[in-house]
Amino acid sequence: SLAIIQASFTADDRPRAVGAWSGLAGVAGAAGPFAGGWLVEAAGWRWVFLLNVPLAAVVVLVAVRHVPESADPDARGRFDVLGAALAALALAGTTYAFTEAPAAGASPAVAGAAVAGGAAAVAFVLAERARGAGRPRTGRRPGREPPRPMLPLDVFASRQFTAVNAVTFIMYGGMGVLFFLFVLNLQVVGGFSPIAAGTALLPVTVLMLLLSARAGALAQKIGPRLPMTGGLLVAAAGMLLVSRVGADASYVRDVLPAVVVFGLGLSAAVAPLTATVLATAQVRHAGVASGVNNAVARAAGLLAVAAIPPLAGLAGDAYENPAEFSRGFGIAMVACAALLGAGALLTFLTVDDDALRTPSGERVEPECRTQCGVGAPQLQPEPETVAAGPRGDPPPDARP
Template sequence: MNPLLSAACDRSRTERRSAGSVTHPGWTITATMLASSLAFIDGSVTNVALHAIGKDLSSDADNLPWIINAYLLPLSALLLFGGASGDHFGRRRMLIAGIVVFAIASIGCALAPDLGVLLASRALQGIGAAILMPSSLGILGSSFEGETRGRAVGTWAAAGAIASAVGPPLGGWLVDAVGWRAIFYLNLPVAVAAILVAWRYVSESEAEQHPLDWPGALLATAALGSLTWALTLWSSRHAASRETLGGLGGGIALLLLFVWNERRRGERAMMPLALFASRPFVGLTLLTLMLYGALGGLLVLLPYLLIVGGGYSPTQAGLALLPFSIVIGTVSRIAGRLSERIGPRWPLTIGPILTAAGFALLVRADPQASYWTSVLPGIAVIALGMAGAVAPLTTAVLSSVDDRHTGTASGFNSAIARTGGLIATALAGAVIAVPAAEIASGFHIAAIVAAAFAASAGIIAFMTLQR
């Protein structure tokens, strides 16, 4: 999933932190930006390296989605738990721990002799990212106050936008010039710099003595893992099987156990069920799952289509996605100001429907034709639609629950966005697994499905949000 889009959802998590003072404001922001850039870049850079990794490790096409999902799965399931861990053990301590885990996992990815080791290392990267991401935002929230906090978080989000935009073309260039393993070695100097700055200049937060929801974290991870495995297996084989049905049934059962556990723990739960008493929050959760799921599928399939079907180099495929991040970065602030004046209902209705129109335009995408007339129009319209939805979504999530749940609600919404990308990547295997000659037609079907999901997200916003 695109890290830039989820940054706006994560941003409001800081609002529940207590305001404080900071001795080294510039270095504190630098430490959090360096740390979070690891997760931002790694969330997108592997999309353009899938084909090269598959060839080098002699992996079947139906296994390639796991290179992305092995990272997204723990990140989606453990994001809220990572934030609670920072509150419990200290945010600077958990930020550094997350960076260390991420760096060790990056070495494992770079040295991986086969796909199994690579997937295990990617999963460890996801665990590290789930720890460092909420800790970085928590540090900003507790270190700054008032307008200074807003500027600090805005700077952090801008760094995420830059990392998101640079990730695919930089990754493509490294794959072409050095090899795909270089995209993981690139994390090491950034990790070392982030650890040194955080250790030297970031103040430790006061630990909160509350129990962590270990059963909830384990059940959420197991449930998402079972569902993702079953969907990936189904999409790659283009048919249901005993294993697929067993995985889906097991995943649903584990989800029910997760809900039971959260209900039993009440306000001490990783995901308090009181959130779902709000009709707008339920609608926004469905909207996020559908909209970001549609987008996650595009960000995986489009580079693969251009490389396999159109003969693009990884660098060219990465540059093909650059207009998306540029449009998001320039238009989302305007949409945010508009939403403050008219409310989030209409932006969250029109934005997803415009996104659906962009997906519909990609039905005519031809990897052999001109990029400027075949692919770019659809990407530009999708970016405009998403830019109209990103900032209003944050506002709507905050206003849909009471004040004591705002941090948890925004964190949960970000986790749902990543879960949408997780499911979409699992289903994308149905396109990745087809022969190269048929990949364009498979992509067109995926674009139609994505358009339907995005349009449904807009309708849900219109039906559930207040006027």
């Protein structure tokens, strides 16, 4: 979806478009716990997984009818099966080691998973570097196109792109732990019902929807560094407030102020961060850039949820002991707030103020020039719809 935004909007319009994207993503993220809580109470937990079926059908229909087509003209080669397998193995091994280490210690299974995950990560980088450099592989059949790297490492040639993805990893790691533990804390410690706990984060959704586009526009004017830095610090303050939510918590007195502060910080940071990721990568790598950023965010949440709760003492029977869970939850939230503070410092030191600004007088046009007539006017007029020149010459942009 971010690659489509990159291809369909001019450079000046992308931050606002990314802001709208961030707001709607926040709506989906907060609606999930609410819908899940309702389904758990009404029909059972297995029905939660069926939510994706109608949603996927709607996405397919909308994409076919309304999404403009775009492609990298240099893209060729086969799918990078080896790279995908190594990346999956690296995440699986590392996650298993983080999850099982607090209970099993340095058991052979945990040590083996950690070693396998680390080795797979190293092998992934080496394989992607070799394929990106176009090194021939012995034993390959003549005339067969070699696989292109799943992750072209040259996208990290931009210092800004690398820095913003590092901030993404830190921020989404902390966010993932909060979203995972907060709903559980409200139920186990606060005595909230599944539906009440799921709706507790709705203010974050509302704030993201209302403010993300404005945050993107502000970052376009003054640069992304200050909105991202300030947003991360405010979100960290919200996490510290969340850490105080315990037994006999009142939603209005305890939960709502913490969630609002966290949502304000998130609204200020997410859209400028995502827009900067797209702006600092080459346009032909728009799909790769958005994919890398989303993969970094998902991997951060996965690894942080696997590592931080056990380190904070949330393992085994702790999820059934309100006092023990409350203590571990507070420690985890303080750790996540520290992560966001580190992300704010990294943003302030590495992200440039002019990352989203286009040079004065530069002509910017959409990269995608094909659009479904049902959804919107065509992005590039066809030759027959453009008036001919004074001597009957074809229009300047006409193509044979």
